[in-house]
Amino acid sequence: MSRINDVGGMTGFPGVVEELDEPPFHSDWEAHVFAMNRALIGAGVYNLDEFRDAVERMPPAVYLASSYYEKWLHGIQALLVEKGVCTADELRVQQR
Amino acid sequence: MSEHHDDGPVAAQTRHVEALLEARGLLDAVELDRALEAFLAGASPAQGARVVARAWVEPEFQDRLLADGNAALEELGLSMGGGIQPQRLKVVANTETEHNVIVCTLCSCYPIALLGPSPTWYKSEAYRARVVRDPRGVLAEFGTELPEHVRITVWDASAETRYLVLPRRPAVPVSDEAELAALVTRNGLIGTAVL
Structure with missing residues (x-):
């Protein structure tokens, strides 16, 4: 069975929109998500295939509604919990 | 949909995760910045x-x-x-x-x-x-x-x-x-x- 990320050939998507003079990252947090992931893979907390899998098994509706680095942050957090680095509760930002 | 602002909830969550990992000794903020800069330069x-x-x-x-x-x-x-x-x-x-x-x-x-x-x-x-x-x-x-x-x-x-x-x-x-x-x-x- 295919997952939601397996979109090759799927119909119904709109035209491709190109952003002119696009920077490598649109904001600081994107760069930090990118760098964090590299560091965690580099430190052996998880590997690249595990990371891709964590992104690709996101709930389909959440996957499609998330920006690229939002998907990454989702994958990182899923793996941190599964690898026992921290708990889901610890990952929750304190709501005040 | 996408959250691109550094004061938004995704940015806050990113900082939270990073701080958590720093506290665990898994990340170093200075090293992270240096690695990112080196990567982008190359x-x-x-x-x-x-x-x-x-x-x-x-x-x-x-x-x-x-x-x-x-x-x-x-x-x-x-x-x-x-x-x-x-x-x-x-x-x-x-x-x-x-x-x-x-x-x-x-x-x-x-x-x-x-x-x-x-x-x-x-x-x-x-x-x-x-x-x-x-x-x-x-x-x-x-x-x-x-x-x-x-x-x-x-x-x-x-x-x-x-x-x-x-x-x-x-x-x-x-x-x-x-x-x-x-x-x-x-x-x-x-x-x-x-x-």
């Missing part, structure tokens, strides 16, 4: 442009590049190891009758070690879904119209193998390698543009 479309310009001026290098991308990169002091893990590079050459386009239908595989982070459209579901079904139509959205007799091949990248398009040399009276490199665009290296 990986940008300018590197891909260098490779292409060399191939244009030196046919023997072009032969080696098409035969073994990774070995040819080493000749220029470049490598595919600047990413998360080293990847195989396959360079595909455009000709008068053949045009190549790269995509990663499953995610976002891209020669990142060479070109830096890919543009957002490359990672979009729209591009990934449609370029394999209707490459000509998608290229037209980039303003790239190819003659009917040109065959288009779409290369679907994987975690292990990344592709790079070797565009056709533009018909301009330029022979200097650095000046030629300046004519190479990121879209040309992906195949959504001709130069």
Whole structure:
């Protein structure tokens, strides 16, 4: 069975929109998500295939509604919990 | 949908996760910034442009590049190891009758070690879904119209193998390698543009 990320050939998507003079990252947090992931893979907390899998098994509706680095942050957090680095509760930002 | 602002909830969550990992001793903020800066300095479309310009001026290098991308990169002091893990590079050459386009239908595989982070459209579901079904139509959205007799091949990248398009040399009276490199665009290296 295919997952939601397996979109090759799927119909119904709109035209491709190109952003002119696009920077490598649109904001600081994107760069930090990118760098964090590299560091965690580099430190052996998880590997690249595990990371891709964590992104690709996101709930389909959440996957499609998330920006690229939002998907990454989702994958990182899923793996941190599964690898026992921290708990889901610890990952929750304190709501005040 | 997307949250691009540094004061938004996703930014706050990112800072929270990072702080948590720092407290666990898994990350060092200073080291993280340094690594990011080094990566961005070493990986940008300018590197891909260098490779292409060399191939244009030196046919023997072009032969080696098409035969073994990774070995040819080493000749220029470049490598595919600047990413998360080293990847195989396959360079595909455009000709008068053949045009190549790269995509990663499953995610976002891209020669990142060479070109830096890919543009957002490359990672979009729209591009990934449609370029394999209707490459000509998608290229037209980039303003790239190819003659009917040109065959288009779409290369679907994987975690292990990344592709790079070797565009056709533009018909301009330029022979200097650095000046030629300046004519190479990121879209040309992906195949959504001709130069």
